[in-house]
Amino acid sequence: DIVVTQSPDSLAVSLGERATINCKSSQSVFSSSHNKNNLAWYQQRPGQPPKLLIYWASTRESGVPDRFSGSGSGTDFTLTISSLQAEDVAVYYCQQYYSTPQYIFGQGTKLEIK
């Protein structure tokens, strides 16, 4: 089974500064049939359901602010928030969907304001 590990488990960033969250898969999630990486990012604010931010590793979901970006390929991926806003306080999850129908989430990264 593919294991997905995020780092760090938590981080604190000042408002307006850059936040970076990493996600590492135990196996490549690159799909040659789609020529894309099967990796998504979600944001979960306190008391709310998860919200899809990024899929195919770097495609922003409709309506997601452009300060959110995804990068990486194969086994190593990054979610970057270019300028942290107060409403970005949340737990962020990566998810691989290469081994569908077995969807696997990372353990989550808690993002706070410094």
Place this chain on the structure above:
Amino acid sequence: QVQLQESGPGLVKPSGTLSLTCAVSGDSISSSNWWSWVRQPPGKALEWIGEIYHSGSTNYNPSLKSRVTISVDKSNNHFSLKLTSVTAADTAVYYCARTPQRASVHDYWGQGTLVTVSS
């Protein structure tokens, strides 16, 4: 606007069966999407439970497969989850979600419902 709403008992006794329903509005459950259940134990990460297509085809998390049944009711535009032989470890917020045709992600989620397993 697609909306999903979970409903069902908030308390289930150990060894009993957890039963939840997800009502879908703004989309037909017979569209080219899959429909999923995901759970989250208090303070823990997300865990995918399983999914169903309107044809009745299902996929389940291998770790739960022996206890899970997901079904679809096309006439009422909803789908359901049954989890048998529950223990305290099954206490969680249960979410239903849509998996769109464009990618195997979850783009619309219900608000979630907390199910506690306790006597």
